[in-house]
Amino acid sequence: MRETKLYQIGTFAVGNRLLDPEDRSAQASPDRANSITSGHRACQGCGEALGARYVLDAAMRAADGDVVVTNSTGCLEVFSTPYPESSWQIPWVHSLFGNGPAVAAGMAAGLRASGRTSTRVVGQAGDGGTVDIGFGCLSGMFERNDDVLFVCYDNQGYMNTGVQRSAATPPAARTANTGVIGDEPGNAFGQGKFVPLIAMAHEIPYVATATVADLHDLEDKVTRAMGMHGARYLHVLVPCPLGWAAAPAETIRLARLAVESGLFPVFEAEHGEVTAVTSIRGKVPVDDYLRLQGRYAHLFGDPGRPDLVARLQALADRNVVRFGLLDSDDGTQNASLGS
């Protein structure tokens, strides 16, 4: 293969063609599975479409192409399979909105009982399909330690049905049913759940968070997860230009700023203990992240709501301390959670 000179270095660059071949991303390879191919109906700049390609191509590479996938109802399912077309080049089944983890568990059981033990199962759903309506099935799949990698593409809302709130929608965000109305406009503070921590409470072999901004980190985590058996959970932040009212070209920047502000902690955990945290390289104020998104516009107009911005900043700061997201002076991390 001819070496292409592209000035892409560092973990945030897609492809990394300047790296040694074995260190390059799956996306850099012309032989990648291209699990979800072009022609689907996602919006421009859809983080979920990107995330699904990254995750599944990495999973396909890790499992030598021996992967079967289930997909819960949501944007990803809808934009990829308008009959009679399909963007999926891998075996793929959609059943319902709330049952993805159980379908995946059944697939794993069926494969094992049929002696097809090399075939690996990946389940995928949006945040609604994972943390809300699919949560009972997810928890069951976790506690039974079924041999499934379940991936949540978290775009922080029910995008497919027109951008309503989910339990992963952040406070203050405007959605179609958390309008900019009243004293606390947008989604309420003090609600919602961060499912990676709940996944850890099941003490499953592997839990990780990632974003579409850091391809290498995301692929590494998929590869690590595919190298293990049992229940594994990957929670990927995937910005949604439509739901977040952001420019399609800002998807990667938004995912990066979510991390760099401390609002979205990126870490790994094994058997219930945090094993690695991606530290923030240059911490940014939450404003930098929020101002790019129309769903937070009410926080910045005139008069704006600096008090609510401050509350969001406090949440980010809490994450920084809780997960040890900043390297301390002596180079060690200062986490209050995990080891």
Add this chain to the structure above:
Amino acid sequence: MREQLEGSQAVARTVARCRPRVVAAYPISPQTHIVERLSDLVRSGDLAPCEYLMVESEFGAMSACIGASAVGARTYTATASQGLLFMAEALFNVSGLGLPVVMTVANRAIGAPINIWNDHSDAMSQRDCGWVQLFAASNQEAVDLHVQAFVLAERLSSPVMVCMDGFVLTHAVEAIDVPDQAEVDAFVPPFVPRQMLDPTDPVTIGAMVGPEAFTEVKYLMHRRQQQALAEIPSIAADFAARFGRTSGGVVHPYRTDDADTVVVALGSALGSVCRVVDDLRAEGTSVGALGITCFRPWPEAEVRAALAGARHVVVLERAFSPGAGGIVGRDVRTSIGSRTPVVDAVVGLGGRPVSRATVRRVLEDVSAGRLTPDDLHFPDLRRDLIDSEPATRGGPRA
């Protein structure tokens, strides 16, 4: 070999001999003994290879069945009542995807008020979910229907529910012939899925279908159900040839040929009905019985033929549609036309026994003109309870 067995134990053994690769189940009375026994059989290695998934809900159970069936594994579950309702969304999905899941429904009432006893409200509530619904009249038939159900489901690529009356059958101990492994293996061929998830031949299953082709998908489902009406008797005939006993089929007419009045029933009540028919015949009354084994798809032609000579038809309903009337009776009326009066009698709700005395009284009331075709009747209603309800509570007075 005939053995004294509890109905549930017999069904569990039979299902095991049909070699499901995945059993995913959630406990609910009166289904529990079936799935407990299957768990034992998997743990002991008597049923192998098989994965038994202890899921977190019936919704999870049916969903796991979907996943297992989609990868090409023979798949089984069992439930009842609230559990069947909890599965409802997945039931339609299974039939829409054409997955040949086999499920036992240990028929039980639906609350509120919560009630664990037998009637047919659960299965009837899912009448239109696109599954074949077979009703066993006895434990022997329950056993035999399961063997036939796997063949039918996989031949049609369509899910099949085997309904057996909760407690009345599931917990009754009687002499049952459970076919042995070699016999079942000879009757139930290995599962060859119509399509499955396979990395060497990737397919997309469960795509989104809009107005341009949705009707066609549903139409094909309907045609497949109609095809079942031909397959069911043919599988039953094969079964009879191999096992030497008659089980299954779509209807069981009993002494209907010259009967003036025919009683239509589903499930275990059929036994009592046939005994009453014998008694009344001995007394010179011209009655017969029609058992409906296959409730969905509805065997319209067979029902019409069996009731062709009847001057009165009485349907024993073990569930009904509040504010509308009988469920089975409506199908019967559609099948035979307005020529013959059809009386709908709701009996045996929530475990109230359908005794021979009840059946006899219903028939006497019909012949005396006390039960008429223009209303829904509740012949075993306890008037004393209705009348003792204080008027101050409001609501309708009967």
